[in-house]
Amino acid sequence: MMRPNPTKVSKVGVIGTGVIGGAWALHFLRMGMEVVAYDPGPNAKEKLLKMVDNIWPTIEKLGLREGASKNNLSFVDSLAALANQVEVIQESTPERLDAKQQLFAELDGIVPPEVVIISSTSGFAMTDMGKVLDAHPERFVVGHPFNPPYLVPFCEVCGGERTSQEVVDWTAAFYEATEKQVAKMDKELPGFIGNRLQEALWREALHMVANNECSVEDIDKAIAYGPGLRWAIMGHCLTYHLGGGQGGMAHLLDHFEDALEEPWTRLKAPKLTQELKDDMVAGCLAQANGASIDELVQERDDCLILIMQTLEQYRAEKGIKR
Structure with a gap:
């Protein structure tokens, strides 16, 4: 099959549904996409559903794309169940190099070759994570967000030694289609930008x-x-x-x-x-x-929304494109 147009993706797989993975799920749901989530951790489904319910009012403040609904979220109980029904995968599992290598090797064997697999890693190089890949290392790439991904509109895209430029470009275009500002890195660098x-x-x-x-x-x-x-x-x-x-x-x-x-x-x-x-x-x-952590998070989110809305309004009025 052909790789989908990055601006037309409608179904995303999210692997790992903690703070970052759950926030990615919210972002993609806001974009009107279907999200298929997988996390083997205890009570992962219940935790994700609670997170979505708690943060959805913030998502509505940001504005929903046509068709956006938290009902577009589904949860599967295996990687195999996710592998053949999504157009792109966003991985956000714990920062353990050996665990990511094992996961990526498994995904490389069961996910169709046209599906781009993106890691949210905050520090590992794609070259190191992809050393164990044999089938299609060219479709693995880093897409590092800033927390929370449902709100902060910035993402860094960086390929490894065996990542194709086409996949780097595709990933950047995919994120841009979901209202992200993207930095495409020219070289791998620990910690990114x-x-x-x-x-x-x-x-x-x-x-x-x-x-x-x-x-x-x-x-x-x-x-x-x-x-x-x-x-x-x-x-x-x-x-x-x-x-x-x-x-x-x-x-x-x-x-x-x-x-x-x-x-x-x-x-x-x-x-x-x-x-x-x-x-x-x-x-x-x-x-x-x-103030509790939840109260501080709400304060941060509300203020960031107001800042971003003000900047957007001003630039639209002045015709500024940046």
Whole structure:
């Protein structure tokens, strides 16, 4: 059979239905697709159905495509039952390399060759996960989302040494058809793009707390009310481009070249002592001020929806395409 048009996919398989896999299921349901889910974990079906019920009001706030319904979700009790009825598979199982290799080897033997198999892995290279593949390694690719995938509209696509370019392009087009902004990576890189950028910031934050230079609250305040607001609009590099005035990025680089040698960052991770762990936890709990995780998730989701809707409205009015 021919691989389906990436913009016409109507039935998606989701393997692993935890925090990430369940969120992917919600995203695809919102797009009006049928979702066939599989997870061998205890009470996985009940947990997924509860997650869908709890988050569906948020999904409705985002807006539903024609035909979207949580009733389009079905759950099967084996990989074989899923293998022959879906057009693409999104894998979101626990981050264990040996387990993913075993799973992918099994899928490669039972899933039709035209079906693209995408991994949500947050750090493993497709080349490493695909070492055990014999039949069709070219159709395995990484599609790394940002949590929660039903809400954050960004995904990184990265193939391995044996992934075909056609599959990388197909996967990017598939995600774009589901309203994702996609970064197609040119090379495999541990942690991909977003996680590496976040990790640099995270390590510097840990240094600041470890050295008693500022509080956890002030670190988060500096991001949420400082560059974080700008990053939601233009990202880091384009923001710096504006920092160069009419000369743009070229002027900025010339003007601040020497500043790159200044000790403004400490990228080597500090030792994660128990004291540092305790300080980070205490700081986050203080900021939460008694709110539960579910309450914080709802606050985050509602605010992100408002931000994204505002950006979409403004850009539509101004004719800005970005």
